[in-house]
Amino acid sequence: MYHKSxxxxxxxxxxxxxxxxxxxxxxxxxxxxxxxxxxxxTGQRRSFREFVERVRDGATALGADVTQGGLxxxxxxxxxxxxxxxxxxxxxxxxxxxxxxxVPFALFSSYSTSHEFKHANSLAQxxxxxxxxxxxxxxxxxGLPADRIHLLEGENKGxxxxxxxxxxxxxxxxxxxxIRHATKNTLAYLIYSSGTSxxxxxxxxxxxxxxxxxxxxxxxxxxxxxxxxxxxxNTPDGLQVVFTVLPLYHSIGFCTSCFFNFFNxxxxxxxxxxxxxxxxxxxxxxxxxxxxxxxxxxxxxxxxSRFKTTDMSSVKSVGSGAAYLPPQLAAQVCARFPDIxxxxxxxxMSEFTMxxxxxxxxxxxxxxxxxxxxxxxxxxxxxxARVVRLDGSLAGPNEPGELLVxxxxxxxxxxxxxxxxxxxxxxxxxxxxxxIRIDEDEDTLKISGMQVSPVEIEDxxxxxxxxxxxxxxxxxxxxxxxxxxxxxxxxxxxxxAGAALGEKEVVTRLNAWVQERLSRYKWLRGGIGxxxxxxxxxxxxxxxxxxxxxxxxxxxxxxKL
Numbered sequence: 001m002y003h004k005s006x007x008x009x010x011x012x013x014x015x016x017x018x019x020x021x022x023x024x025x026x027x028x029x030x031x032x033x034x035x036x037x038x039x040x041x042t043g044q045r046r047s048f049r050e051f052v053e054r055v056r057d058g059a060t061a062l063g064a065d066v067t068q069g070g071l072x073x074x075x076x077x078x079x080x081x082x083x084x085x086x087x088x089x090x091x092x093x094x095x096x097x098x099x100x101x102x103v104p105f106a107l108f109s110s111y112s113t114s115h116e117f118k119h120a121n122s123l124a125q126x127x128x129x130x131x132x133x134x135x136x137x138x139x140x141x142x143g144l145p146a147d148r149i150h151l152l153e154g155e156n157k158g159x160x161x162x163x164x165x166x167x168x169x170x171x172x173x174x175x176x177x178x179i180r181h182a183t184k185n186t187l188a189y190l191i192y193s194s195g196t197s198x199x200x201x202x203x204x205x206x207x208x209x210x211x212x213x214x215x216x217x218x219x220x221x222x223x224x225x226x227x228x229x230x231x232x233x234n235t236p237d238g239l240q241v242v243f244t245v246l247p248l249y250h251s252i253g254f255c256t257s258c259f260f261n262f263f264n265x266x267x268x269x270x271x272x273x274x275x276x277x278x279x280x281x282x283x284x285x286x287x288x289x290x291x292x293x294x295x296x297x298x299x300x301x302x303x304x305s306r307f308k309t310t311d312m313s314s315v316k317s318v319g320s321g322a323a324y325l326p327p328q329l330a331a332q333v334c335a336r337f338p339d340i341x342x343x344x345x346x347x348x349m350s351e352f353t354m355x356x357x358x359x360x361x362x363x364x365x366x367x368x369x370x371x372x373x374x375x376x377x378x379x380x381x382x383x384x385a386r387v388v389r390l391d392g393s394l395a396g397p398n399e400p401g402e403l404l405v406x407x408x409x410x411x412x413x414x415x416x417x418x419x420x421x422x423x424x425x426x427x428x429x430x431x432x433x434x435x436i437r438i439d440e441d442e443d444t445l446k447i448s449g450m451q452v453s454p455v456e457i458e459d460x461x462x463x464x465x466x467x468x469x470x471x472x473x474x475x476x477x478x479x480x481x482x483x484x485x486x487x488x489x490x491x492x493x494x495x496x497a498g499a500a501l502g503e504k505e506v507v508t509r510l511n512a513w514v515q516e517r518l519s520r521y522k523w524l525r526g527g528i529g530x531x532x533x534x535x536x537x538x539x540x541x542x543x544x545x546x547x548x549x550x551x552x553x554x555x556x557x558x559x560k561l
Contacts, residue, residue: 002394003438006365007223007381010215013408017182018207019100021214022262023052024179031265034237037089040271040282046089048265054090054166058097060177061165069172071165073103073128080190082126082142083249084108084117084135085152086272090162091248092258094130094152099188099207102180106190106202107249114141115517116200123202123416124190130162184208184408190415191251193350199456201420204412209353212382212408214259219381220358221263227363234314235287240266241314242290243282245274245297251354252321256292280306287314294322295329298343302332312337319344347376351430353409355380376436383407386429387438395437403436404429454544457488457514457522464513468498468506471534475544477526477551489526491547493533503530526551 014021028048036048046054062081064070073079081098083105085091098105106124108117110132121142131139133154140149151161182188186207192200233240242261246253261268269286271278274297282288293301298320301307318333320343330343346358359377360369369378379385387401388394395401406429413421424431454474461472471493476486490510492498498506507528515523529551535543 003379003385003387005379005381005383006368007219007379010212010219010382010408013184013208013211013215015183016207017099017102017179017186018188018210018214019096019179021211022099022259023055023096028262034239034265035267036261037092038267038269038286039089040243040269040278040286044089051089051093054093055096055100056176057166057169058093058162059100059179060174061169062097062103063101063177064169064174068174069168070174071128073098073101075102075104075187079103079127080124081105082108082121082124082129082139083152084110084112084129084131084139085248086110086132086134087245087248087253087257087270088132088153088272089270090153094162095189095258099210100179101177102182102186102207104187104189107192107254109192109249109519110135110247111519112138113517113519114138116519117141119199120192120202182207184211185412187412191249191254191350199459201417202415203350204415205353206412209409209411210259213255213353213355214263216355216381216383216409217260218263223364224361227361231289231316233289233316235267235289237267240264240289241269241286242266242292243269243271243279243286243288244292245271245279246292246294246322250322251348251350252292252294255354276300276304277306280304280310283315284311288312289314290317290319291315292319292321295320295325296323298325298329298333302329302336307336316340317344321346321348342371345377346380349430349432351411351424351432352383352405352407353411355409356383356385356405356432379405382409385438387436398437400435400437403432403434405432406430454488457490457518457524460514460517461490461492461510464510466497466501466509467495468501468509469493470495473534473542473544473547474524475548477548478555479526487525488522489529489551490524491529491531491534493531506530 031048033047033049035045036051037046060070062071062073064072066072073081081103083091083094095105106120106126108120112120117138118141126142128148128150129139129142129144130150130152132152133156136156136159146158149159151159153161153163155161184206187204188207188210189205190202191205193203231240235241242256244253244257248254248257257268257270269282269288271282315337316339318337318340325343325345333343334340342359344359346355348355357377357379359371362371371377384406386394386404388404389401410430413425457474458472461469469492472490474488474490477489478486480487494506510528511524535546
């Protein structure tokens with residue numbers, strides 16, 4: 001089945017540096033200055049005008065010739081900057097400085113283990129790295145000379161910070177560099193995605209991709225404004241105050257804090273790392289109006305004692321993304337905020353820059369857009385979709401199949417992985433790997449998908465050096481914080497060496513190995529099961545469903561005992 005977004009077509013994406021769309025629009029020159037960023041952890045504030053000046057001076061410091069006191073970064077020299085940092089306002093400033101001079105950058109996870117960071121950088125091949133002080137030891141494992149590693153904030157003797165570079169450019173009076181020309185296909189940044197299998201891949205996002213999602217969000221906002229009463233923000237400056245703690249290396253946190261906050265004057269209150277007590281302190285202190293979180297954080301909130309006692313009267317909107325939001329959890333959130341009829345949700349992928357579909361509000365698009373329970377909503381502006389059967393033919397209405405999408409936000413491909421690029425980006429379409437169906441009225445998408453790559457965990461287990469197993473399979477099982485959350489579980493077949501060592505010791509060693517090399521959310525919280533064989537189809541495909549159903553059946557039986 002083929003489906004096109006119900007929204008009006010997007011304006012033409014310009015063949016220019018996305019800096020002009022985000023920070024150099026004529027309407028912005030008429031804005032009064034306002035607080036753009038607040039660092040919730042430190043109380044540091046930065047106004048919009050200060051930010052723009054910082055971006056331009058930062059671009060000059062990064063791109064000016066070394067003889068002038070700059071770093072001399074240039075895309076023609078193969079320069080690529082890695083960012084390994086917790087959330088902070090200068091993270092966003094550095095991003096825009098690099099966009100201005102068209103030097104691409106890689107968004108490294110601030111929660112990376114040394115193993116994960118090594119893999120990510122092997123794809124990026126960063127020529128310089130900007131890091132938080134706490135992550136400097138990890139950045140130093142990159143193999144880069146110390147003089148090519150910089151601090152993004154704070155101080156550490158012997159290391160130059162972004163702030164120092166900006167101050168040097170101003171002090172030395174280095175002539176400002178002009179904004180470099182870019183086309184729609186000019187590489188902007190790398191973001192990491194597990195996709196549907198294997199190790200994380202470096203997704204290449206272009207200036208045109210950023211412009212597309214920006215214009216798409218603007219069109220969506222204009223359609224919402226047709227059926228919504230304009231918001232009146234009960235804040236000291238009368239502005240929307242958006243709380244963000246989602247890491248900037250993740251698509252949602254990155255796009256909302258680096259791009260979407262330049263549509264209209266608004267304040268972004270940024271928390272470097274999640275701390276629930278700081279969150280509850282900050283909502284009334286900064287008069288937060290908009291919360292952007294993920295289901296696991298929303299679950300923590302509604303089950304915390306301060307959820308009912310903290311003054312959160314300023315909150316007018318709650319958004320959730322990155323994972324499936326259980327309806328009962330959404331209902332608990334809405335029950336706390338009488339003025340919020342729904343939690344804003346969407347579905348997307350890093351390979352599509354960010355959003356593919358979103359939940360519409362009542363009355364949108366002349367009533368054609370319906371918010372159906374359990375669905376992923378409607379396609380965002382500028383997106384086309386196909387649902388195909390295994391043989392590649394179009395599925396019919398209500399018939400499940402793989403979702404393929406296309407549009408201007410589709411990434412350029414994977415850096416350094418031509419095979420995966422060919423398999424995922426096919427004939428102008430992105431294969432999502434998600435099974436969906438489109439209703440007969442072509443309104444809604446229903447999706448299911450795993451956020452963690454089982455193959456990455458399997459490959460990590462198989463790399464354990466003691467040769468304790470001969471086969472392994474990983475899948476998601478119940479046992480998370482909510483009824484819908486799935487947690488990783490492994491099933492293993494012992495080798496003779498593993499059998500001799502004993503099941504208990506094998507499990508202990510494998511858990512320790514996984515926890516050393518992978519992020520916490522990839523740990524085997526569902527346990528490790530010992531099996532004689534891994535069930536497979538005649539073609540050799542692992543039948544994870546058989547393993548999961550057996551586990552769930554046994555878990556239910558044990559629960560009744």
